[in-house]
Amino acid sequence: MKKVFGRPKSLTKDPFTYCPGCHHGIAHRLVAEVLDEFGIREKTIGISPVGCAVFTYAFFDCDMICAAHGRAPSVATGMKRSKPDSIVFTYQGDGDLAAIGMGEIVHTANRGESITVIFINNAIYGMTGGQMAPTTLVGQVTQTSPYGRDPKTMGYPIKVAEMLSTLKGVAYISRVALSKPAYVLKAKKAIRKAFQSQIEGKGFSLVEILSTCPTNWGLSPIEASKWLEENMIPYYPLGEFKTPEEVS
Amino acid sequence: MGEKILMKGNEAIGEAAIRVGCHFYFGYPITPQSELAAYMSKKLPKIKNAAFIQAESEIIAINMVYGAASTGARTMTSSSSTGISLKQEGISFIACAELPCVIVNMQRGGPGLGSIQPGQADYFQATKGGGHGDYHLIVLAPSSVQELVDLTMDAFDLADKYTNPAMILGDGLIGQMMESVEFKERKKIDLPDKKGWILTGCKGRKKYCIVPFNMDPYEMEKVNFKIQEKYNKLKEREVRYEAVNLDNADLIIVAYGTVARIAKTVIQNAKSEGINIGLIRPITLFPFPESIIAEASKKVNKFLVVEMSLGQMVEDVKLAVNGKAEINFYGRVGGVVPTQSEILNEIKKYLK
Amino acid sequence: MAKIVVDEERCKGCELCIPACPKHIMVMSKKFNKKGYYPAKQVKPEECTGCAFCAMVCPDIAIEVFK
Numbered sequence: 255m256k257k258v259f260g261r262p263k264s265l266t267k268d269p270f271t272y273c274p275g276c277h278h279g280i281a282h283r284l285v286a287e288v289l290d291e292f293g294i295r296e297k298t299i300g301i302s303p304v305g306c307a308v309f310t311y312a313f314f315d316c317d318m319i320c321a322a323h324g325r326a327p328s329v330a331t332g333m334k335r336s337k338p339d340s341i342v343f344t345y346q347g348d349g350d351l352a353a354i355g356m357g358e359i360v361h362t363a364n365r366g367e368s369i370t371v372i373f374i375n376n377a378i379y380g381m382t383g384g385q386m387a388p389t390t391l392v393g394q395v396t397q398t399s400p401y402g403r404d405p406k407t408m409g410y411p412i413k414v415a416e417m418l419s420t421l422k423g424v425a426y427i428s429r430v431a432l433s434k435p436a437y438v439l440k441a442k443k444a445i446r447k448a449f450q451s452q453i454e455g456k457g458f459s460l461v462e463i464l465s466t467c468p469t470n471w472g473l474s475p476i477e478a479s480k481w482l483e484e485n486m487i488p489y490y491p492l493g494e495f496k497t498p499e500e501v502s
Numbered sequence: 503m504g505e506k507i508l509m510k511g512n513e514a515i516g517e518a519a520i521r522v523g524c525h526f527y528f529g530y531p532i533t534p535q536s537e538l539a540a541y542m543s544k545k546l547p548k549i550k551n552a553a554f555i556q557a558e559s560e561i562i563a564i565n566m567v568y569g570a571a572s573t574g575a576r577t578m579t580s581s582s583s584t585g586i587s588l589k590q591e592g593i594s595f596i597a598c599a600e601l602p603c604v605i606v607n608m609q610r611g612g613p614g615l616g617s618i619q620p621g622q623a624d625y626f627q628a629t630k631g632g633g634h635g636d637y638h639l640i641v642l643a644p645s646s647v648q649e650l651v652d653l654t655m656d657a658f659d660l661a662d663k664y665t666n667p668a669m670i671l672g673d674g675l676i677g678q679m680m681e682s683v684e685f686k687e688r689k690k691i692d693l694p695d696k697k698g699w700i701l702t703g704c705k706g707r708k709k710y711c712i713v714p715f716n717m718d719p720y721e722m723e724k725v726n727f728k729i730q731e732k733y734n735k736l737k738e739r740e741v742r743y744e745a746v747n748l749d750n751a752d753l754i755i756v757a758y759g760t761v762a763r764i765a766k767t768v769i770q771n772a773k774s775e776g777i778n779i780g781l782i783r784p785i786t787l788f789p790f791p792e793s794i795i796a797e798a799s800k801k802v803n804k805f806l807v808v809e810m811s812l813g814q815m816v817e818d819v820k821l822a823v824n825g826k827a828e829i830n831f832y833g834r835v836g837g838v839v840p841t842q843s844e845i846l847n848e849i850k851k852y853l854k
Numbered sequence: 855m856a857k858i859v860v861d862e863e864r865c866k867g868c869e870l871c872i873p874a875c876p877k878h879i880m881v882m883s884k885k886f887n888k889k890g891y892y893p894a895k896q897v898k899p900e901e902c903t904g905c906a907f908c909a910m911v912c913p914d915i916a917i918e919v920f921k
Contacts, residue, residue: 255921256920256921257918257919258906258919258920259918260915260919269864270913272913273866274866274867274868274913275870276913279913280910280913283915296703296705296706297703297705298703299573299701301569311713312711316703316704316709317704318701318709318710318711318712318713319569319572319599319701319711319712319713320711320715322591322592322595325565325568328561328562328565328569329566329568329569331555331569332528332566332567332568332569332570332572332573333569333573333701334569335553335566335570336526336553336569336573336574337575337701337702338551340703341703357558357559358558361557361558365555433911435905435907435910439910468868474869475868475869476869476870476872
């Protein structure tokens with residue numbers, strides 16, 4: 255018998271530090287598989303954010319750097335400009351990318367920087383203990399929206415993929431989920447297309463990955479996946495919002 | 503090379519940086535240093551594989567520097583006072599990650615939005631760390647356009663040598679001033695090989711990580727100790743200053759940058775009135791030239807520190823002198839430049 | 855012919871593989887691992903088709919699939 259599924263080479267042997275059932279690990283594996291498949295591990299530089307995924311520097315077996323909170327796209331820009339033959343990706347959560355780093359992501363996308371962004375949207379701050387994120391759903395209870403997110407005072411959840419896809423410098427944007435095998439397969443395809451866009455120098459690419467945070471949602475991993483499908487997907491529809499063909 | 507040309511201070515910095523191989527500039531417009539960004543935007547696109555980016559903020563610019571520096575490129579950003587405050591988080595990361603880069607601060611009057619005229623009130627911020635955590639920048643304080651050129655070139659070498667960010671601490675006056683400058687041929691110096699840490703993709707080697715944090719406090723303490731060791735070396739090896747007329751001085755002025763220029767005229771004017779004044783002009787503000795000041799205080803017992811602040815460098819002078827001489831202070835702020843006559847009147851007060 | 859191998863020490867007992875398996879042959883072990891989690895295990899290995907759905911949703915890459 256032949257091994258048909260195992261650990262990709264672009265990951266180190268280190269066990270993930272994430273909570274049981276957290277989707278970060280699946281997203282890591284998919285990115286690593288894509289690096290393996292394109293044979294680009296040795297020319298890739300990854301940028302870890304601040305948040306739970308700060309530890310990605312230990313998990314990806316490629317050159318890595320940790321950015322300050324929200325600044326990963328700017329660090330990526332400096333890298334890609336000074337080392338244009340490398341493949342540069344950032345891995346960011348919703349607090350990092352859509353709150354403190356919203357300016358960075360918008361302008362990096364608008365300049366059409368040839369980088370790939372893996373954006374984990376789990377509608378909450380994980381590392382700091384479950385505070386409201388820009389992507390927290392209306393009515394969702396978090397540590398800092400204990401009565402549920404009230405759009406009158408807290409605004410509405412931001413649809414990052416839709417918003418960024420309006421920018422001309424963007425080559426590829428899609429939103430995927432990881433809550434069941436069919437979604438995981440589609441997510442893998444999206445991540446492939448995102449890196450392919452970069453390899454072909456088409457411009458900025460981003461994959462928004464809807465993920466669970468069982469610990470801070472206060473649900474079991476199975477319940478969390480169900481909650482994601484019932485609550486997040488209706489608000490954050492899956493699919494491609496921009497593909498390279500649209501780049502003029 | 504060798505030929506003298508007339509240049510504005512801010513533009514001279516840009517030309518000096520490009521000549522020592524800085525091909526990546528990231529900045530954001532702010533008076534009184536915008537000419538530097540404009541100069542880079544004109545020159546860098548003509549160099550192969552170079553990049554100029556007008557970033558969306560000061561914060562972004564310093565983080566682009568962080569990225570470019572991590573790949574081994576010579577890179578710089580520049581701003582003035584309020585913009586430098588915005589960069590502090592990034593500077594702390596760069597210092598912790600031990601990456602070389604150059605940051606230019608053409609200071610203006612503060613605090614707050616302050617004014618657009620020259621100031622020196624960012625001395626504490628520049629020399630004591632500026633951002634969070636225990637770190638220092640290598641801080642160079644030019645007092646002429648020629649020195650802007652020479653010290654900018656030196657700043658890149660020092661940053662590379664100590665893998666530490668270096669700052670050019672000038673002010674609006676020196677940045678806007680035009681003087682003749684010469685871009686001298688530089689001696690080749692041995693700088694450490696960057697190959698052991700730069701991020702270029704891990705082909706043929708194990709992966710490298712640049713990680714300016716550690717969850718284990720004992721490991722993080724070791725990072726601090728390692729960085730501190732560099733500062734000790736800087737204090738031993740890289741102190742620079744100019745000493746003028748220290749022998750038989752009735753009083754020694756301590757001043758840097760623009761104020762030191764004015765002090766030199768004060769020395770001449772005082773001489774014609776029979777007053778003998780000396781000057782110690784720190785060129786490196788970190789490491790601070792404390793030994794020469796301590797040495798001078800054994801022979802001269804009156805000092806006057808003059809700054810465009812309400813008393814910042816004077817604290818380091820007091821530490822250096824350690825109570826062995828009388829330290830007086832005169833400062834103008836908010837963009838006001840002290841005049842020669844004001845300084846001379848001040849001196850006369852203490853020589854009565 | 856297919857089989858899976860669960861790395862019991864990497865498994866954090868999240869149970870995501872259980873609903874993912876179309877043959878309903880993933881269960882949780884009654885014995886906990888060194889970290890204190892009850893790892894996943896397969897029953898009726900003869901029914902496994904090697905579809906790898908369990909491995910695809912495993913956040914800890916604790917499942918290898920052979921065919």
